[in-house]
Amino acid sequence: MSPVVVAVDGPAGSGKSSVSKAAARELGYAYLDTGAAYRALTWLALERGADTADAAAVVALLSDFDYCTELTETGTAVRVGEAVVTDAIREPRVSAVVSDIARVPEVRRALNEAFRRLIRASDAPGIVVEGRDITTVVAPDAEVRILLTADEDVRIARRSAELAPGAASTAQQLSERDRRDAQVVDFLTAAPGVTTIDSTHLDFPGTVQAVVDLVHATISPH
Numbered sequence: 001m002s003p004v005v006v007a008v009d010g011p012a013g014s015g016k017s018s019v020s021k022a023a024a025r026e027l028g029y030a031y032l033d034t035g036a037a038y039r040a041l042t043w044l045a046l047e048r049g050a051d052t053a054d055a056a057a058v059v060a061l062l063s064d065f066d067y068c069t070e071l072t073e074t075g076t077a078v079r080v081g082e083a084v085v086t087d088a089i090r091e092p093r094v095s096a097v098v099s100d101i102a103r104v105p106e107v108r109r110a111l112n113e114a115f116r117r118l119i120r121a122s123d124a125p126g127i128v129v130e131g132r133d134i135t136t137v138v139a140p141d142a143e144v145r146i147l148l149t150a151d152e153d154v155r156i157a158r159r160s161a162e163l164a165p166g167a168a169s170t171a172q173q174l175s176e177r178d179r180r181d182a183q184v185v186d187f188l189t190a191a192p193g194v195t196t197i198d199s200t201h202l203d204f205p206g207t208v209q210a211v212v213d214l215v216h217a218t219i220s221p222h
């Protein structure tokens with residue numbers, strides 16, 4: 001049987017990965033971080049010395065993109081071929097150019113197909129899938145569709161708190177990535193049927209609870 005799909009979109013730093021992962025754990029569902037795949041392909045491009053702004057060079061990498069992801073006790077482990085890239089894909093050098101990769105239509109088509117295969121292959125009762133175009137493109141028929149958002153200054157403050165003091169460019173990087181990503185997919189406004197959860201004034205457990213409550217209310221409303 002196909003798993004219940006909970007689709008979560010939102011801007012950078014809105015809590016998509018941390019909140020989705022915690023909600024999935026509480027619901028007993030699987031979790032799929034689609035941004036990790038875009039980041040892993042970006043890592044491969046940098047590793048090969050490819051020009052990330054050259055769409056043809058990026059598309060040429062797809063045939064050699066041996067991507068593997070699995071959920072572990074500590075989070076999502078990511079491999080490209082034999083290389084474990086779980087931490088490397090979070091490095092600023094990857095974040096700085098991942099939007100180049102994500103704007104190539106052939107890349108989006110190939111990764112979206114891979115995401116749909118992973119969703120279908122899940123043997124969990126449900127799966128929380130998060131990214132930028134899950135509610136609209138990857139799984140528009142998902143049983144639960146959420147736009148997770150928070151005011152930009154709050155998102156920047158939360159992201160800054162994760163990083164070493166002096167990471168002064170956090171604000172600029174986050175805003176610039178959103179600006180570039182928003183040229184490709186709309187993750188700032190909720191599509192029809194999508195529920196907005198605004199965590200600006202919610203703490204982390206409260207935000208997770210809001211997602212879990214929405215799933216329960218939608219899947220088993222009585």
Ligand SMILES: Nc1ncnc2c1ncn2[C@@H]1O[C@H](COP(=O)(O)OP(=O)(O)OP(=O)(O)O)[C@@H](O)[C@H]1O
Pocket residue numbers: 010011012013014015016017018019035158159162199202203204205207
């Ligand atoms: N409601 C909340 N209250 C407080 N902190 C939160 C809340 N939601 C998320 N956070 C924190 O905000 C930070 C950013 O969250 P996270 O990395 O999950 O965002 P994201 O949307 O996946 O970002 P990106 O798209 O850049 O990967 C994390 O430190 C997370 O713990």
Ligand SMILES: Nc1ccn([C@@H]2O[C@H](COP(=O)(O)O)[C@@H](O)[C@H]2O)c(=O)n1
Pocket residue numbers: 012016034035036038039098099102130131132133134177181
């Ligand atoms: N569905 C998605 C998911 C991600 N992207 C691109 O990947 C980048 C990294 O995503 P994170 O969630 O890890 O921040 C993101 O900035 C987008 O460029 C995407 O296009 N579609």
